[in-house]
Amino acid sequence: MRHRTRRSVAAGLAAVALIAAGCTQSAEKPASDFKEADGKAAAQRWVSQEFTPSTLSKEQQLAELDWFIKAAAPYRGMQINVVSETITTHEYESQQLAKAFTEITGIRIKHDLIQEGDVVEKLQTQIQGNQNIYDAYVNDSDLIGTHSRGDYVVPLSDYMAGEGRNVTSPTLDLNDFIGISFTTGPDKKVYQLPDQQFANLYWFRYDWFTDPEIKKQFRDAYGYDLGVPVNWAAYEDIADFFTSKVNGNGTIDGKKVYGHMDYGRKDPSLGWRFTDAWLSMAGNGDPGIPNGLPVDDWGIRVENCRPVGSSVTRGGDTNGPAAVYALTKYVDWLKKYAPREAAGMNFSEAGPVPAQGNIAQQIFWYTSFTADMTKEGLPVVNSDGTPKWRIAPSPHGSYWKTGNKLGYQDAGSWTLLKSTPQDRRAAAWLYAQFVTSKTVSLKKSIVGLTFIRDSDVKSKYFADNAEKYGGLIEFYNSPARKQWTPTGTNVPDYPKLAQLWWQNVATAVTGETTPQQSMDNLARQQDEILSRLERLSQQREGYGGQCAPKLNQERDAQYWYDQPGAPAPKLADERGKPETLDYDKLIATWKQGD
Secondary structure, eight states, X not given: OOSSSTTOOOSOSGGGTTSOOOOOOOOOXXXXXXXXXXXXXXXXXXXXXXXXXXXXXXXXHHHHHHHHHHHTGGGTTOEEEEEEEOSHHHHHIIIIIHHHHHHHHXXXXXXXXXXXXHHHHHHHHHHHHTSOSOSEEEEEGGGHHHHTTSSSBOOHHHHHHTTTGGGSOTTOOGGGBTTGGGGBOTTSOBOOEEEEEEEEEEEEEHHHHTOHHHHHHHHHHHSXXXXXXXXXXXXXXXXXXXXXXXXXXXXETTEEOBSOOOOOOSSHHHHHHHHTTHHHHHTOSOOOSSSOSSBOTTSOEEETTEEEESSGGGTOOTTSHHHHHHHHHHHHHHHHHSOGGGGGOOHHHHTTGGGGSOBXXXXXXXXXXXXXXXXXXXXXXXXXXXXXXXXXXXXXXXXXXXXXXXXXXXXXXXXXXXXXXXXXXXXXXXHHHHTTSHHHHHHHHHHHOOOOBHHHHTSHHHHHHGGGGTTHHHHHHSGGGGXXXXXXXXXXOHHHHHHHHHHHXXXXXXXXSOHHXXXXXXXXXXXXXXXXXXXXHHHSTTTTGGGSOOOOOOOOHHHHHTSSSSSOOOOSOSSOOOOEEOHHHHHHHHHTTO
16 A cells, blocks of 8 residues: 555665575474364354355355464464554454464464555565565565566465475465466566555546536536546546536535645655556556556566666657656646645645545545545545445546556565575465465455455455445456556566656656656666666676566667557647546446456
8 A cells, every 4th residue: 555655765675686595594483282172263263253254154264274273283383473564454464363363373473564665674674684584574566576586585386386385275266366467477477475455546526427517517618428537638628627617616515626636745655656557547658468568657668578778769668758748747737626735745645635525536546545435424425324436447648558557556465585484484374375365355355445356356245235335346346457457577676766756756746847857867767777787687697587687779769669569659639539438337337247
């Protein structure tokens, strides 16, 4: 989730990827008086009192937990230390699931909750020092390109087939994880196990959009129907309408309203406002799911999995017309259609604003806010507890092509390190599987609304309660969700590269640089880091393997514009024809599988 000083870690993980991972110390295993009968009794109690509803029958739950009881036998009495960021889902794990796991297996769990940037720092410190700090980490799958090029992470595919075979649950069911492609490296190995995930989508006031008088005013002003915007031209018209034209002066029920909400303070959170697929929404990069190839949504080109450049002159698209268009629209909309104070806000300050009732739509809204947006008494919640708002697919920019990703999903995922002793790693892996098991995952999804399993999304509980969540369940049940993906494998060192984004976007917000200058600076700086990683691979044989960066020589930009795919030349008409959809018809097509 994105509430913190995330990704401000200055030093990348890749620079320490070759440090030998041979830490061999083993945990002292205290004597344990735990008996299997204790675990079975605890399993009965937890299944009856807490782990309900479930997609499994009670008998299936108890059978799954019985496997955990038996597999945990060699590790009873140990205390295992794991860490994740502080969000509702992980709070539930730390406060409830860790306790349940201890009572059921006899393995004690200390599940720490810290800020996300601190998780990455701890991870980096463990890699650099080659000493075990935590036995497992939940960190974002955005680091998949970093992890898969290093030699410090235990590839789970290898682990489950080898060292960890006896502690890998027969009911794990990797195919049920909706984000498993996000945690798969260029070598097709799974490196991380998804634990929670959420998307950024389009959010809007359904009650206003369906009001007959407001709909008539919009059609009279723009000549087409008010609805879910399919493209940025329509989003812009709707933003203009609610900010300045609705009821003649931009007010509803006598209250000033705005057609857009965003944030613009120079802050690390400004970085993920862009790295979380904003450029792909505009149409940057190439088609491809989960990420564009050969050019991804950061504008980084790869050739045979080797990053070869960000700049247009190297075949990248970080400073191409689509990227500049993306930044230009972001700045224009922030200044024209959002509340004036939004430009001085960061992510955490701007997040609660739509719930206050004066925002008509938001193009970039994280579904992790769903629970907070459905609280009783809010101006955006009906008296019966149903939301006045809905969520829908994000509109796309004029450079977008069929087959491009359309938005972002955050996927916090369990990661095992080679520096963790084998017995501690095995016990931590048991816990990671427990908190993602079918026995507990539906209840965890109800608490945190961060779905990881397709079986949970399709469960009877969410089918019966879908109206409470404003379209979230319909989205996750639709084919559309496949177009929302995290940062992919083209990014070889996430911590190093991510920190460049907020610094360069900020100067465009303040007007210190033009959008073109900002993206030129960003592309150049990314290429400088790729060049350093290339030198590292030459100095330390083995770093990145066949997927280490190797920069293209610079060529005239026109050469690349003349090639198929990204980068695309500047469009003569960057607006295009506005298009909207009726929300209820859209939902109907989703339910039909279209």
